[in-house]
Amino acid sequence: MFFRTMSRSWEFAKLSYSTLFEHKHLMVFPLISTIALVLVIASFLVPLGLSGQLQTWVDSAEAQGSTHEDPMMYVTSFLFYFCNYFVIVFFNTALVASVMDTFEGGPGKLSFGLKFAARRIHAIFGWALISACVGMILNALERNDKIGSIVASLLGSAWSALTYFVIPVIVTDGLGPIAAVKHSMRTLKDTWGTALMGNFSMGGIAFLMMLPIIAIGILLGMSVGVKVAIAVCVPLVIIAVLASSTADAIFKAYLFSYATGKALPANVDTSSMRDAFSPRRQR
Numbered sequence: 001m002f003f004r005t006m007s008r009s010w011e012f013a014k015l016s017y018s019t020l021f022e023h024k025h026l027m028v029f030p031l032i033s034t035i036a037l038v039l040v041i042a043s044f045l046v047p048l049g050l051s052g053q054l055q056t057w058v059d060s061a062e063a064q065g066s067t068h069e070d071p072m073m074y075v076t077s078f079l080f081y082f083c084n085y086f087v088i089v090f091f092n093t094a095l096v097a098s099v100m101d102t103f104e105g106g107p108g109k110l111s112f113g114l115k116f117a118a119r120r121i122h123a124i125f126g127w128a129l130i131s132a133c134v135g136m137i138l139n140a141l142e143r144n145d146k147i148g149s150i151v152a153s154l155l156g157s158a159w160s161a162l163t164y165f166v167i168p169v170i171v172t173d174g175l176g177p178i179a180a181v182k183h184s185m186r187t188l189k190d191t192w193g194t195a196l197m198g199n200f201s202m203g204g205i206a207f208l209m210m211l212p213i214i215a216i217g218i219l220l221g222m223s224v225g226v227k228v229a230i231a232v233c234v235p236l237v238i239i240a241v242l243a244s245s246t247a248d249a250i251f252k253a254y255l256f257s258y259a260t261g262k263a264l265p266a267n268v269d270t271s272s273m274r275d276a277f278s279p280r281r282q283r
Contacts, residue, residue: 016250029091029246036091220233
């Protein structure tokens, strides 16, 4: 059973990178998302830094061990969480929508994904709101001396698992956050083994991608100089990170589509996956 699950996850991982190599433009989505996140962070830090408010909160925390006397810090933190999650969810939705468009024989254009995400803006807004609330709660638990970071980390991991398929659900069904989580949980019950092993497979491929870059960096650093090594390797690392991030989204799209009976590319051989999910056999 274990080896069959591992084999399935590896097949999905290979399909994910094969799709990425065929549609390299999909890597633009995480690139734009990263740029947008940097702009969001700057839009908060620059005004807070110039006004001196950020330093005031830092000084208050150091002096009192807490900043609970200033409600504005919590309001600002929540808005910061919300804006970050909104950006992440929006571009992930656009990416998965474009990926699923390629499943149906489409080109998966950037414009298609962005327009699709714009049509799902209500669901994206709701999910970003829920994610910001959960993020604030987990952050508060992590700073609590009685609970600590380990418990908060475990709760965060459980939340990540339960919401594993939320983005594909938003793409395919446009459900609100609560209904999307329930749908994600139902699908995860059928696929948790393949999803878990798939994360290992995707992580393993990402690690293998980084090895030659590290080797190049060491060789250049020893033979030419550190500056040259950095100049060559930093762009390669960025490309590798974008590729692994995109492939991970493609993996979720493949797994969700197969588990729920959605369309897959015509050239994908599903015979090896036919017994992948026992509940699917009962449908």
